[in-house]
Amino acid sequence: MKIGNVEIKSVACLAPLAGITDKAFREVCRSFGAGYGETEMVSAKALSFNDKKSFSLMELSESEHPCGIQLFGNEPALMANAARLAKNEGADIIDINMGCPAPKIANNGTGSALMKNPELCREIVYAMKNAVDTPITVKIRKGFDEEHINAVEVAQACEEGGADAVIVHGRTRQQYYSGKCDLDIIKAVKNAVGIPVIGNGDVKDIKSAEKMLGYTGCDAVMVARAALGNPWVFRILNEYFQNGIITQPPGTEDKLRIMREHIELVCSYKGERMGMLQSRKQIAWYLKGFRGAAGFRDEAGRVATLDDMYRLIERVLEFQNC
Ligand SMILES: Cc1cc2nc3c(=O)[nH]c(=O)nc-3n(C[C@H](O)[C@H](O)[C@H](O)COP(=O)(O)O)c2cc1C
Numbered sequence: 001m002k003i004g005n006v007e008i009k010s011v012a013c014l015a016p017l018a019g020i021t022d023k024a025f026r027e028v029c030r031s032f033g034a035g036y037g038e039t040e041m042v043s044a045k046a047l048s049f050n051d052k053k054s055f056s057l058m059e060l061s062e063s064e065h066p067c068g069i070q071l072f073g074n075e076p077a078l079m080a081n082a083a084r085l086a087k088n089e090g091a092d093i094i095d096i097n098m099g100c101p102a103p104k105i106a107n108n109g110t111g112s113a114l115m116k117n118p119e120l121c122r123e124i125v126y127a128m129k130n131a132v133d134t135p136i137t138v139k140i141r142k143g144f145d146e147e148h149i150n151a152v153e154v155a156q157a158c159e160e161g162g163a164d165a166v167i168v169h170g171r172t173r174q175q176y177y178s179g180k181c182d183l184d185i186i187k188a189v190k191n192a193v194g195i196p197v198i199g200n201g202d203v204k205d206i207k208s209a210e211k212m213l214g215y216t217g218c219d220a221v222m223v224a225r226a227a228l229g230n231p232w233v234f235r236i237l238n239e240y241f242q243n244g245i246i247t248q249p250p251g252t253e254d255k256l257r258i259m260r261e262h263i264e265l266v267c268s269y270k271g272e273r274m275g276m277l278q279s280r281k282q283i284a285w286y287l288k289g290f291r292g293a294a295g296f297r298d299e300a301g302r303v304a305t306l307d308d309m310y311r312l313i314e315r316v317l318e319f320q321n322c
Pocket residue numbers: 015016017018019039040041070097098099100139169177200201202203222223224225226
């Protein structure tokens with residue numbers, strides 16, 4: 001798949017997840033073969049105020065390219081300015097958030113609320129395309145609610161504005177992340193636009209990815225929640241779709257080694273104190289499915305240093321073997 005002039009070499013990509021898809025996690029997922037990853041959403045308005053934290057969300061590492069920076073906002077001029085800043089940070093792709101359901105985002109007319117106004121979506125894409133030569137993508141939902149299912153209309157408006165690809169999450173804003181992902185709407189978008197379509201929603205293994213790709217005809221899939229504590233999902237999907245090989249997840253020791261290296265990377269970027277605080281949930285996700293997981297996950301919620309994590313790993317290992 002090509003998004004503008006950017007070649008994406010794998011059929012499975014990492015979706016943006018606020019508070020989760022930081023530089024370290026994206027690097028880990030890329031190392032397992034994610035086609036590309038995206039930063040969490042960054043506020044165009046906050047960037048216009050020179051907000052330091054927002055700029056830090058856009059920091060990319062050398063090894064993760066191609067990488068997308070996701071922006072949210074509803075003012076074409078501010079979004080165009082934010083696109084220039086994202087380009088300066090080295091974004092290979094700039095994605096527009098048109099799907100976030102959170103009240104503090106949607107009630108401000110941004111995120112999923114943009115889908116209520118396809119003409120504004122078109123204007124925003126157009127303004128950003130005029131500002132940068134970086135490919136622009138949009139990440140939309142099925143619609144705002146069951147009474148307003150307009151993913152096809154919004155995707156077409158964005159294509160007219162110059163979008164280079166569209167990512168479709170097959171749920172409405174009203175559904176948040178519950179209920180079923182509607183593959184028919186992804187198929188309908190694929191049939192209605194000429195740009196690449198990336199399907200998103202509930203892809204977690206070979207079977208669900210195969211269904212998404214086969215049924216909808218989409219060009220690639222985006223994986224979000226299934227990558228948590230499970231970044232090797234990209235290797236499993238790639239091996240299957242590129243080489244026809246079914247691979248198993250790593251064994252116990254390898255899983256724990258991957259977790260350790262991931263969290264060490266987080267700490268190298270954020271410092272040990274902040275890094276460990278932010279990694280507690282990641283550790284808990286990695287420990288899912290282990291023998292004694294409930295207790296260990298509880299402990300993960302209290303780790304404060306890398307040494308705490310090393311000790312936890314030793315105990316988890318001992319417990320698996322006894
Ligand atoms: C905790 C969380 C944070 C998310 N943050 C973002 C975000 O910043 N930008 C975005 O476009 N989507 C965001 N999403 C939506 C996901 O990218 C994805 O569309 C959704 O989870 C469905 O995919 P999945 O079934 O593979 O999880 C978020 C979802 C979750 C659960």
